[in-house]
Amino acid sequence: MQNLKNKTVVITGGASGIGFATAKELTEKKAKVIITGRQKDSVEKASKEIGAIGIVSDQSDLIQIESLVKNIAAQFEKIDALFINAGIAAFAPVSAISEEHYDTIMDINFKGALFTLQKFMPLLNDGASVIFLSSINAHNAMENTAVYAASKAALNALAKVAAIELAPRGIRVNTVSPGPVNTPLWGKVGMNEEQLSQTAALIQSKVPLKKFGSSEEIAKTVVFLTSDDSSYTTGAEFIVDGGFNLNTLVG
Numbered sequence: 471m472q473n474l475k476n477k478t479v480v481i482t483g484g485a486s487g488i489g490f491a492t493a494k495e496l497t498e499k500k501a502k503v504i505i506t507g508r509q510k511d512s513v514e515k516a517s518k519e520i521g522a523i524g525i526v527s528d529q530s531d532l533i534q535i536e537s538l539v540k541n542i543a544a545q546f547e548k549i550d551a552l553f554i555n556a557g558i559a560a561f562a563p564v565s566a567i568s569e570e571h572y573d574t575i576m577d578i579n580f581k582g583a584l585f586t587l588q589k590f591m592p593l594l595n596d597g598a599s600v601i602f603l604s605s606i607n608a609h610n611a612m613e614n615t616a617v618y619a620a621s622k623a624a625l626n627a628l629a630k631v632a633a634i635e636l637a638p639r640g641i642r643v644n645t646v647s648p649g650p651v652n653t654p655l656w657g658k659v660g661m662n663e664e665q666l667s668q669t670a671a672l673i674q675s676k677v678p679l680k681k682f683g684s685s686e687e688i689a690k691t692v693v694f695l696t697s698d699d700s701s702y703t704t705g706a707e708f709i710v711d712g713g714f715n716l717n718t719l720v721g
Contacts, residue, residue: 483556529582579621633705649711678713
């Protein structure tokens with residue numbers, strides 16, 4: 471992979487999980503990395519650990535998104551890649567979905583992602599790369615995930631439209647859809663330890679590779695899309711799921 475020394479990359483939700491793993495690998499490849507997150511302590515700790523610039527910003531808040539863009543524009547003027555990674559997961563059956571549940575997920579996962587892209591568009595260099603973190607839940611029916619799955623499906627549609635609209639500037643827009651991955655997100659879905667353990671065991675049994683992925687494994691794909699090695703790739707979805715999406719009949 472090409473040296474990323476001259477790349478300036480923004481990663482939303484970069485203080486933990488896939489965002490953090492991606493930021494770490496990019497800094498190791500000499501890219502200039504800016505990570506964001508909602509929790510000041512987490513952002514400061516993560517940025518210090520990997521040598522990135524940390525900015526506290528909530529992707530669900532348009533005013534904070536605009537402030538983030540102004541802050542980065544003042545320091546860098548232009549950026550070469552934008553990884554819109556921030557997102558949340560919360561589960562509820564359709565019969566129990568509340569307006570608050572819907573708004574909380576959609577405000578971060580879709581509305582926030584859309585306006586993050588929009589506000590950053592003037593800062594993107596021609597030939598830049600935009601990557602959205604989606605999920606295989608956009609394709610697979612899983613109980614209690616209606617709103618979360620819908621938010622990721624909407625994200626996939628947005629990415630394809632944006633890929634067409636930004637193509638005249640040579641800007642590539644792609645999505646990465648992880649399967650079962652060990653990230654802190656698993657501890658924030660509203661399940662107790664026993665429920666989490668049972669759900670994880672069931673899911674793992676359905677993965678052909680018989681394991682959960684790691685944040686670092688997903689980060690490899692994001693880093694590839696950040697680099698010029700993916701210069702002829704746009705409007706694509708990269709499913710990184712250990713074969714979970716194969717829906718094997720046996721095994």
